[in-house]
Amino acid sequence: MIVKGIDHLHLHAEDCFAQAALLSDAYGFTLTARTAPEAPHQAALVTQGSIRLLISSAPHGPARDFVTRHGDGVADIALSVDDAAHAFRTLTARGAEPLSAPMRLPGKTVARIRAFGDVTHSLIERDDPTDPLPPTEHTLHPTTHTHPTTPLLHTVDHLAICLPHGHLATTADHYRHALGFDVTYEEYVTVGGQAMDSKVVQDPAGHLVLTLIEPDPRREPGQIDRFLTDHGGPGVQHIAFRTDDIAHAADTLRSSGVDFLATPHTYYDTLEQRVGPLHPPLDTQALRSRSLLADQDRWGRLFQIFTRSTHPRRTLFFELIQRDRAKTFGSGNIRALYEAVRRTETPHPAPATTGGA
Structure with a gap:
């Protein structure tokens, strides 16, 4: 197993400190370095639990180019590996596109390959x-700044990736053959x-999970x-953060704005007919009062809720998810996201620049 999971996510932003302040003030992250x-x-680096988000801004160069094309968003999904040089040789031999050969930095060795569109994978040793x-x-x-003893959010559960038709x-297949991932779930959704x-593709240990989505042009x-x-090509639509107490996390984040x-x-009205009896602290009334969604698979249940995007292009938002033994997304998970976003969509001006990725 080469990929051990997510080392960190690197976002490019128009104003990295404003984004870091939002994540700190509203989502409970700690500004760890800047x-x-x-x-x-x-x-700026913000952290919470095992989540590390690096946010950068620049007047020119790759970060500026990314923001011009896509707006604020995830530019690099950095992967943790034991041996960056070995990982780079192996993954590129399997078909991954090389972007930068292994380079030694203080305390770390780093290489880089392409992921999809303008998003990359750094390989971090x-x-x-x-x-x-x-x-x-x-x-x-x-x-x-000190870190809270018990974080509200502790892990990146998964990332949702939007792809053009024909790329799914x-x-x-690229993640399966080049990176050794497994395809663990497939669904066609109509709304x-x-x-x-x-x-859904994930590494064998299940530490990095990507939900890949493409539209059906026949509909x-x-x-x-x-x-x-609006994003100008494929990219990360949302980041899902895992929590052990979604009711408390949702209440706390709401109180923070x-x-x-x-x-x-x-x-x-029909939720328990679909998922079975629900009991406190996450009974039907507790879910209803917070707009929490519930789903199940053959291992257990999951609960989730999606934030409304504050991105000017409406192209990045977050999800909170609590898993009670559930290992997949359940038959209603992706549909719930699609329907939730569709119900609340409001017209907004097209971005000034949406160049292709």
Whole structure:
């Protein structure tokens, strides 16, 4: 097994410190490190549990180009590996596109391959796994902020990826053949006149899970088509954060100003017919009062809720998910996301620049 999971996610942003402040103030992240105020290229690292998000901004260069094409978003899904040089040789021999050969940095060895569109995978070998700082060209200075004893959110559960039509099978095959991932779930979803196809791929240990989604062009255009247009090509639609207490997490985040997608009350009228009896603290009333969704597979249940995007292009948002033994997404998970977003979509101006990825 070459890929051990996610080392960190690297986001490019128009204003990295504004994004870091939002994640700290509203989502319970800690500002762990940042560049000096006078640095021409700015970056901030926020952490919570095992989640590490590096956010960078720049007046020019790759970060600026990414934001111009796509707006704020995930540019790199950095992967943890034991041996970056071996991983780079092996993955590129299997068909991964090389972007930068292994380079030795203080305490780390880093290589890079292409993921999809303009998103990359850095391959990170750490001398000290407890070192929170990601490898970056920016000089990050640790802060004196302390981490909460019990984080609200502790892991990146999965990432949802929107792909143009015709790219789903080839992207899933690429992860299967080049990176050694497994295809663990497939579903074709129709909602009204719209439809989409999806495949879930994950590393053998289940530490990195990607939900790959493409629209069906034979049906009416929908939210996936809109993402691809507004984002300027394929990319990460949302990041799902795992929590052990979704009711408490949702209540806390709401009190901090996070706006979640609303779920019609009729959703709950037949919920127990679909998932079976629900009991406190996550009974039907507790779910209804918070707009929490529930689903199940043959191993157990999961509960989830999606934030309303604050991105100017509506192309990035977050999910909270609690798994009670559930290992997959259940038959209603992707449909619930699609329907929840569709119900709450409102017209918004097209971005000024949506160049192809």
